[in-house]
Amino acid sequence: MTMVFLNKEIRDGDNPDLTEERKTATFDTNKMAEVIYGSEKLARRRREISQAVSLIPELADSKPLPFLSRNEKILESTRKVTALNEHLPRLINMNDEDEAWHIHSEVIGFEGNPLALHHSLFIPPLVIQGSDEQHEKWLGRAKRREIIGCYAQTELGHGSNIRKLETTATYSLSTQEFILHTPTINALKWWPGALGKSSNHAVVVASLIIKEQNYGPHLFMVQIRDEQSHEPLPGIAVGDIGPKMAFNGADNGFLGFNNFRIPRGNLLNRHCNVEVDGTYVRPPHDKMNYAGMIRVRSRMAAEQGTFMAQALTIAVRYSAVRRQGFLENKSQEVKVLDYQTQQHRLFPAIARSYAFIFCGFETIQKYETLQNEMNSGNVSLMADLHALTSGIKSVVTYQTGEGIEQARMACGGHGYSMASYISEIYGCAIGGCTYEGENMVMLLQLARYLVKSVELAMRGKPGDLGPMVAYLAYPDIKVDLVTGPEAYVKMFQHISKRQSIKATEKFHRKMESGVSRDEAWNQCAVELTRASRLHTRLYIIETFIRRVDSIEDLSIKMVLTDLMNLHLNYELLDVASYALEDGFMSSTQMGFIKNQLYSSLEKIRPNAVSLVDSFQFSDLQLRSNLLNFLFQVLGRRDGHVYQNLFEWAKSSPLNQTEVLPSVTQYLKPMMEKAKL
Numbered sequence: 203m204t205m206v207f208l209n210k211e212i213r214d215g216d217n218p219d220l221t222e223e224r225k226t227a228t229f230d231t232n233k234m235a236e237v238i239y240g241s242e243k244l245a246r247r248r249r250e251i252s253q254a255v256s257l258i259p260e261l262a263d264s265k266p267l268p269f270l271s272r273n274e275k276i277l278e279s280t281r282k283v284t285a286l287n288e289h290l291p292r293l294i295n296m297n298d299e300d301e302a303w304h305i306h307s308e309v310i311g312f313e314g315n316p317l318a319l320h321h322s323l324f325i326p327p328l329v330i331q332g333s334d335e336q337h338e339k340w341l342g343r344a345k346r347r348e349i350i351g352c353y354a355q356t357e358l359g360h361g362s363n364i365r366k367l368e369t370t371a372t373y374s375l376s377t378q379e380f381i382l383h384t385p386t387i388n389a390l391k392w393w394p395g396a397l398g399k400s401s402n403h404a405v406v407v408a409s410l411i412i413k414e415q416n417y418g419p420h421l422f423m424v425q426i427r428d429e430q431s432h433e434p435l436p437g438i439a440v441g442d443i444g445p446k447m448a449f450n451g452a453d454n455g456f457l458g459f460n461n462f463r464i465p466r467g468n469l470l471n472r473h474c475n476v477e478v479d480g481t482y483v484r485p486p487h488d489k490m491n492y493a494g495m496i497r498v499r500s501r502m503a504a505e506q507g508t509f510m511a512q513a514l515t516i517a518v519r520y521s522a523v524r525r526q527g528f529l530e531n532k533s534q535e536v537k538v539l540d541y542q543t544q545q546h547r548l549f550p551a552i553a554r555s556y557a558f559i560f561c562g563f564e565t566i567q568k569y570e571t572l573q574n575e576m577n578s579g580n581v582s583l584m585a586d587l588h589a590l591t592s593g594i595k596s597v598v599t600y601q602t603g604e605g606i607e608q609a610r611m612a613c614g615g616h617g618y619s620m621a622s623y624i625s626e627i628y629g630c631a632i633g634g635c636t637y638e639g640e641n642m643v644m645l646l647q648l649a650r651y652l653v654k655s656v657e658l659a660m661r662g663k664p665g666d667l668g669p670m671v672a673y674l675a676y677p678d679i680k681v682d683l684v685t686g687p688e689a690y691v692k693m694f695q696h697i698s699k700r701q702s703i704k705a706t707e708k709f710h711r712k713m714e715s716g717v718s719r720d721e722a723w724n725q726c727a728v729e730l731t732r733a734s735r736l737h738t739r740l741y742i743i744e745t746f747i748r749r750v751d752s753i754e755d756l757s758i759k760m761v762l763t764d765l766m767n768l769h770l771n772y773e774l775l776d777v778a779s780y781a782l783e784d785g786f787m788s789s790t791q792m793g794f795i796k797n798q799l800y801s802s803l804e805k806i807r808p809n810a811v812s813l814v815d816s817f818q819f820s821d822l823q824l825r826s827n828l829l830n831f832l833f834q835v836l837g838r839r840d841g842h843v844y845q846n847l848f849e850w851a852k853s854s855p856l857n858q859t860e861v862l863p864s865v866t867q868y869l870k871p872m873m874e875k876a877k878l
């Protein structure tokens with residue numbers, strides 16, 4: 203058996219066009235994978251896990267998923283996830299979250315499954331907000347999957363504005379219980395993943411009421427279904443909310459309470475508490491109950507970066523085997539990857555995937571530092587990380603959506619077929635613009651932070667600015683872009699600073715003219731979100747540069763420098779109007795950026811396939827494989843797309859019979875009637 207990842211390893215029978223691409227690479231994809239995933243060990247473990255999974259037939263899809271009904275999808279995803287659980291202890295280190303994430307995304311794919319939220323949204327808040335005693339009670343059971351849980355916060359009427367959640371948890375002094383209640387239809391929990399049909403527990407977010415005073419949203423552990431019969435408990439209405447744009451192997455659900463009682467000990471009380479006599483013990487930070495959301499957002503850059511990388515792997519490989527049209531040589535059609543427009547479509551998105559993953563690993567580390575600090579009572583880092591992750595979450599999800607859509611178009615007609623798998627990736631990734639805080643709402647959270655920072659700088663207190671926003675007080679000194687990445691950073695800093703100041707000044711002017719604070723904020727909201735995006739894009743650029751600087755292997759550093767230069771020029775060109783406006787950038791510099799961009803495309807071209815190979819997604823993960831089953835086929839490592847597209851089409855249920863009832867019942871009579 204050959205290991206399928208070495209770029210120097212060329213397999214007999216691979217499409218020669220792809221083989222040729224792999225031969226031109228100037229670096230080793232295994233070495234690049236070490237940089238992407240953080241270490242030799244992590245990259246090697248991923249390969250080992252993928253290899254082991256590929257040898258277990260029951261972990262493969264038993265049918266192409268797009269041909270399944272919703273019930274069949276849920277059944278299939280549940281079959282796979284439970285089969286996977288049996289194999290897990292042998293395949294991965296059970297304490298390693300990255301390994302767990304990798305193996306789940308490989309086996310389950312983007313369709314979701316009834317346990318996806320159990321691990322990513324049910325256990326984490328229990329860990330973060332639960333006391334040691336509560337961990338003792340529920341954590342072991344949850345980790346062993348004796349119980350299945352979800353995170354039930356959003357309601358039919360409210361998602362973004364958590365303070366207005368209407369589900370109440372009223373403390374009863376006489377029984378020392380909380381009474382959960384859904385007072386209106388709007389207050390039904392709506393959306394939580396795995397709630398609809400699978401979970402028997404939920405972390406429920408409800409407004410805490412003690413002696414008629416509302417203390418805002420708090421987290422409660424709630425059993426919603428009987429552990430034996432799986433029937434909803436009396437006082438609980440629960441069900442599935444129906445099919446979605448994607449993620450249909452999971453059962454997002456609704457949940458209502460009719461004066462449903464839970465013990466006092468079910469308030470997750472590591473940081474806050476309600477005493478027996480109803481005394482409320484405050485958490486060390488007002489927004490402590492939102493900490494779980496910061497955690498999820500801190501993971502989204504790396505997550506979305508890999509989502510986009512999967513779509514790009516499919517599109518770049520396909521572009522290297524798809525031949526259409528001519529350049530100079532009229533005797534052979536060219537690979538569509540040779541067209542500059544195709545490169546411009548795909549390569550900046552490859553650069554963004556790398557950038558998001560690098561940035562993502564930094565934010566995950568920052569969150570881990572925050573959590574350690576919180577555990578020892580220090581909450582001073584929360585505001586900064588909330589602001590940062592609010593911006594990052596919004597920018598990466600939007601740009602990932604753009605990148606995946608470009609990948610789809612780059613595959614022409616076959617990109618539109620579900621055989622490409624790109625629509626499924628897109629449907630799942632684009633949900634990120636909405637879940638975990640709608641993007642505009644989160645950009646405006648970061649804007650609050652930027653406005654405050656500008657105000658500090660204006661008040662002559664630049665020393666009080668944190669490192670992330672120190673540039674808001676830097677003087678404007680013109681830069682020469684020829685000198686390299688630092689000059690690009692300075693140019694971007696100028697653009698971002700200017701937009702933050704402009705938006706803040708506009709906001710101040712509105713208030714000075716008599717408009718109320720909230721109304722003034724709303725009248726400046728578009729400008730404010732622009733400031734947030736620029737600030738975030740600057741931050742992503744800086745993390746990219748830091749990562750490339752830290753690399754020692756020369757061959758890797760060279761290709762990543764090309765990719766980074768492409769990113770710098772693409773990003774700066776995209777926002778150049780901000781700097782042209784005040785003359786900070788000259789039209790000559792603008793021309794320079796464009797030329798640099800085009801020359802970066804040329805430099806990357808020979809390495810394009812290997813840059814995506816380096817993510818080391820298996821064919822199973824791209825739903826393009828394997829084991830004689832028929833799957834989505836466009837991103838296959840071996841490049842044999844056409845035969846497999848035909849096999850895929852033949853397996854369509856519509857082709858299991860030559861004449862469909864739609865013809866016999868309707869078309870045939872219509873045609874007969876027309877003949878009369």
Ligand SMILES: CCCCCCCCCCCCCCCCCCCCCC(=O)SCCNC(=O)CCNC(=O)[C@H](O)C(C)(C)COP(=O)(O)OP(=O)(O)OC[C@H]1O[C@@H](n2cnc3c(N)ncnc32)[C@H](O)[C@@H]1OP(=O)(O)O
Binds near residue numbers: 307314322492496
């Ligand atoms: C073994 C492992 C196996 C692994 C298996 C792996 C399987 C693999 C499968 C592979 C593929 C599948 C992947 C797809 C998965 C899909 C998952 C989908 C999940 C989706 C989940 C959700 O979707 S779950 C719901 C999220 N729902 C929100 O996200 C609501 C947003 N809404 C808010 O979050 C608040 O509503 C909002 C706006 C902050 C205002 O909150 P608010 O009104 O209370 O506050 P104000 O705005 O008044 O702000 C007052 C001051 O609080 C400050 N502040 C606010 N928050 C703060 C904070 N957190 N920390 C510090 N400070 C904070 C603020 O900065 C102000 O500060 P200042 O005053 O100084 O300016």
Ligand SMILES: Cc1cc2nc3c(=O)[nH]c(=O)nc-3n(C[C@H](O)[C@H](O)[C@H](O)COP(=O)(O)OP(=O)(O)OC[C@H]3O[C@@H](n4cnc5c(N)ncnc54)[C@H](O)[C@@H]3O)c2cc1C
Binds near residue numbers: 354359360454642
């Ligand atoms: C795939 C998916 C999975 C999900 N999983 C879960 C889950 O497991 N658990 C859970 O609890 N929830 C979950 N959700 C719900 C999700 O968190 C919310 O939908 C999300 O937070 C957005 O809230 P909303 O639906 O209220 O949007 P809305 O706030 O109603 O957004 C509608 C529009 O209003 C705008 N808007 C709203 N407020 C403002 C404002 N203050 N300023 C400017 N514009 C504003 C928005 O920008 C948007 O354009 C999930 C959602 C999806 C799509």
